[in-house]
Amino acid sequence: xxxxxxxxxxxxxxxxxxxxxxxxxxxxxxxxxxxxxxxxxxxxxxxxxxxxxxxxxxxxxxxxxxxxxxxxxxxxxxxxxxxxxxxxxxxxxxxxxxxxxxxxxxxxxxxxxxxxxxxxxxxxxxxxxxxxxxxxxx
Amino acid sequence: xxxxxxxxxxxxxxxxxxxxxxxxxxxxxxxxxxxxxxxxxxxxxxxxxxxxxxxxxxxxxxxxxxxxxxxxxxxxxxxxxxxxxxxxxxxxxxxxxxxxxxxxxxxxxxxxxxxxxxxxxxxxxxxxxxxxxxxxxx
DNA sequence: TTCTCTGCAAACCCTTTGCAAAAAA
DNA sequence: TTTTTTGCAAAGGGTTTGCAGAGAA
Numbered sequence: 215x216x217x218x219x220x221x222x223x224x225x226x227x228x229x230x231x232x233x234x235x236x237x238x239x240x241x242x243x244x245x246x247x248x249x250x251x252x253x254x255x256x257x258x259x260x261x262x263x264x265x266x267x268x269x270x271x272x273x274x275x276x277x278x279x280x281x282x283x284x285x286x287x288x289x290x291x292x293x294x295x296x297x298x299x300x301x302x303x304x305x306x307x308x309x310x311x312x313x314x315x316x317x318x319x320x321x322x323x324x325x326x327x328x329x330x331x332x333x334x335x336x337x338x339x340x341x342x343x344x345x346x347x348x349x350x351x352x
Numbered sequence: 353x354x355x356x357x358x359x360x361x362x363x364x365x366x367x368x369x370x371x372x373x374x375x376x377x378x379x380x381x382x383x384x385x386x387x388x389x390x391x392x393x394x395x396x397x398x399x400x401x402x403x404x405x406x407x408x409x410x411x412x413x414x415x416x417x418x419x420x421x422x423x424x425x426x427x428x429x430x431x432x433x434x435x436x437x438x439x440x441x442x443x444x445x446x447x448x449x450x451x452x453x454x455x456x457x458x459x460x461x462x463x464x465x466x467x468x469x470x471x472x473x474x475x476x477x478x479x480x481x482x483x484x485x486x487x488x489x490x
Numbered sequence: 491t492t493c494t495c496t497g498c499a500a501a502c503c504c505t506t507t508g509c510a511a512a513a514a515a
Numbered sequence: 516t517t518t519t520t521t522g523c524a525a526a527g528g529g530t531t532t533g534c535a536g537a538g539a540a
Contacts, residue, residue, distance in 0.1 A: 229494060229539055251529075265497045270530060290428035290504080291529065305470055314470050320462050325481060332443055332452050334483030341479040343463060345472030367514055367519060389504075403522045408505060428529080429504065 228275070233264045237272040238296075241282060246313045247293035247306065285342055307347035316343070366413070371402045375410040376434075379420060384442075384451055385431035423478060445485035454481070 240253045248256075254269045273294050276282040283297040288308065295313070301322075305314040321341060329337040378391045386394075392407045411432050414420040421435045439460070443452040459479060467475040 231495065231539080233496070249529085263497095267498075267531075268496055271495085274531095286424045286426070286428055288424075290424055290430065292428065305466060305472055307472065314472075316466050316470075318462055318466070321459055321479075324456055324458050328443060328454050328456070329481060329483050332454075333486035334443055334445065334452075334481070335486075335489050337481060337483040338446075339479065339481045341459075341477065343467060343472070343475060343477045345467050345475040348471035348473075351473050365515080365519075369513075369520065371521070387504085401522095405506075405523080406521055409520085412506095 233268050234272050234275075236262045236264050237269055238276070241276070241294065241296045244295065246311050247283075247285065247295045247304075249287075249291050249293050253294075288344075303341045303343065305343040305345065307350055308344045309346055309350035312347045312349070371406050372410050372413075374400045374402050375407055376414070379414070379432065379434045382433065385421075385423065385433045387425075387429050387431050391432070441479045441481065443481040443483065445488055446482045447484055447488035450485050450487070 236257055237253060240256050241248075243256075250266070250270050250273055253273070254264065254266045257264045257269070273282065273284070273292075277284040277294065281296065282294045283304070284292055284294050285304070285306075287293055293311075302315045302317050303321075305316050307313070318341070321339075325337060325339050329335070374395055375391060378394050379386075381394075388404070388408050388411055391411070392402065392404045395402045395407070411420065411422070411430075415422040415432065419434065420432045422430055422432050425431055440453045440455045441459075443454050444450070456479070459477075463475060463477050467473070
């Protein structure tokens with residue numbers, strides 16, 4: 215028995231479809247965070263017909279597999295962006311969405327220290343910064 | 353003319369009602385973040401009849417006036433908490449939910465520095481830590 | 491063929507809103 | 516009385532889901 219064919223609890227194969235490629239490509243054409251609806255609109259505009267539900271399902275998939283970052287706007291909307299390989303956080307303009315990836319070795323260190331101090335193991339953390347970028351501040 | 357009576361663009365007077373007191377009290381009885389629905393459920397359970405819409409409206413008001421903190425869960429739900437005097441973050445056990453409030457002067461400083469470096473103003477940030485607490489680690 | 495994926499439309503869920511009745515000033 | 520609030524129920528808006536048909540393996 216091979217694990218890919220008969221392993222119990224094997225994850226179903228993921229098939230590379232036109233739609234999934236389209237969503238991935240759309241994501242690749244942006245530098246900042248976009249909502250599922252934004253991406254669907256872009257695809258429609260490009261005459262790449264992909265159902266909205268499929269866009270949502272694909273983004274969810276990509277997000278779970280770690281290929282895209284997902285975060286929430288102030289009003290609860292999910293926004294996505296292809297992510298780079300290294301662990302980092304985001305500095306997002308709350309007005310125009312312009313995003314800067316930032317790294318924080320100090321924060322990572324602080325995180326581990328705090329966790330250890332309180333006896334917590336297997337630590338993860340979320341950290342996002344919001345502000346108004348120079349252009350939007352006027 | 354007095355500013356409170358005839359000032360143009362004067363904000364409407366806010367009236368202290370039974371409902372608003374009830375929501376504030378409910379908030380005061382929690383140490384952690386709760387959703388509007390949680391609070392409404394608590395009030396109902398206590399036989400304090402307050403409409404769900406009123407709970408939402410009141411939380412919004414409190415949030416705007418800075419008396420409560422509002423943030424979003426991973427799945428987009430708004431959660432509220434009376435804000436304590438000091439700014440802090442949470443270290444949450446992903447297994448049992450045990451929460452420790454932690455302060456991070458270093459993080460706050462880092463946040464401001466990063467924002468300044470990239471020209472972002474009016475900075476806010478979210479930071480939450482997740483881990484497994486000693487009890488749950490076994 | 492078999493199993494996954496898609497599209498559509500309906501369902502969901504949290505949240506907001508319109509409006510007439512109730513309460514505060 | 517005038518003005519703000521409330522409650523209800525309906526509407527909104529993003530997101531998810533059921534299911535039958537389409538497509539990949």
